[in-house]
Amino acid sequence: MPEHGEPILLPPADLAAATRRAEALIPTPYGDFRMIAYAGDAEDYTPHLALVHPEMDPKDDVIVRLHSECITGDLFGSKRCDCGEQLDRALRMVAAGKGIVVYLRQEGRGIGIINKLKAYQLQDQGLDTIQANLHLGLEIDARHYGVAQGILQDLGIRRIQLLTNNPLKVDSFGEGPIEVVRRLPIIVSPGEANRNYLRTKQLDMGHWLK
Numbered sequence: 667m668p669e670h671g672e673p674i675l676l677p678p679a680d681l682a683a684a685t686r687r688a689e690a691l692i693p694t695p696y697g698d699f700r701m702i703a704y705a706g707d708a709e710d711y712t713p714h715l716a717l718v719h720p721e722m723d724p725k726d727d728v729i730v731r732l733h734s735e736c737i738t739g740d741l742f743g744s745k746r747c748d749c750g751e752q753l754d755r756a757l758r759m760v761a762a763g764k765g766i767v768v769y770l771r772q773e774g775r776g777i778g779i780i781n782k783l784k785a786y787q788l789q790d791q792g793l794d795t796i797q798a799n800l801h802l803g804l805e806i807d808a809r810h811y812g813v814a815q816g817i818l819q820d821l822g823i824r825r826i827q828l829l830t831n832n833p834l835k836v837d838s839f840g841e842g843p844i845e846v847v848r849r850l851p852i853i854v855s856p857g858e859a860n861r862n863y864l865r866t867k868q869l870d871m872g873h874w875l876k
């Protein structure tokens with residue numbers, strides 16, 4: 667076990683190995699979705715989740731949101747980030763546009779909730795979201811999107827309209843089998859608690875927030 671303060675090495679994420687494990691219809695305030703769980707291991711308690719509109723047509727340019735897990739924002743409405751509002755907006759857009767939300771279990775940009783809470787504590791001491799990860803000996807962004815591409819392929823999708831402000835997310839599709847035909851912005855108005863965070867994302871992480 668690493669001593670306190672030592673860098674924590676995360677296991678290499680073999681995310682592309684996830685396969686379809688179970689599915690069921692989930693009625694939500696946004697409408698009905700087919701929820702499909704994808705995991706490398708059938709006993710995985712945190713599988714990636716695809717919420718698929720019942721009339722999604724894989725031959726369309728499907729509206730897709732790849733949403734990285736944020737327990738604080740998605741579940742509890744934390745105002746420190748924009749995730750909860752983005753998820754709400756994405757679910758609305760996907761419900762209206764017969765698309766898909768892929769909920770990727772990459773909490774805290776892939777460092778997990780324990781490290782994210784430590785990073786928040788450092789941010790309360792004056793570090794920004796990038797410096798806090800680095801101070802913990804962790805990557806600024808440890809996420810991978812290969813698994814999401816595997817999920818989209820499993821659903822028969824070839825062309826997508828991607829809901830994101832993050833250039834790295836668009837770039838992750840590279841020359842792969844899924845073509846991003848359009849990027850759709852998903853911008854949340856800043857509030858008091860997330861203003862600095864959003865400014866760092868825009869100025870230092872290159873997010874398209876204008």
Ligand SMILES: Nc1nc2c(ncn2[C@@H]2O[C@H](COP(=O)(O)OP(=O)(O)OP(=O)(O)O)[C@@H](O)[C@H]2O)c(=O)[nH]1
Nearest residue numbers: 734735736747772773774775782785795830831832
């Ligand atoms: N390590 C760390 N993770 C954070 C912090 N704030 C939010 N997150 C995580 O960041 C992830 C969301 O990333 P964002 O940069 O907000 O958005 P994105 O998914 O890269 O880009 P969009 O598609 O435009 O939303 C989620 O996994 C959150 O848990 C933070 O201060 N530190």
Ligand SMILES: [Zn+2]
Nearest residue numbers: 736739747749
């Ligand atoms: Zn968040």
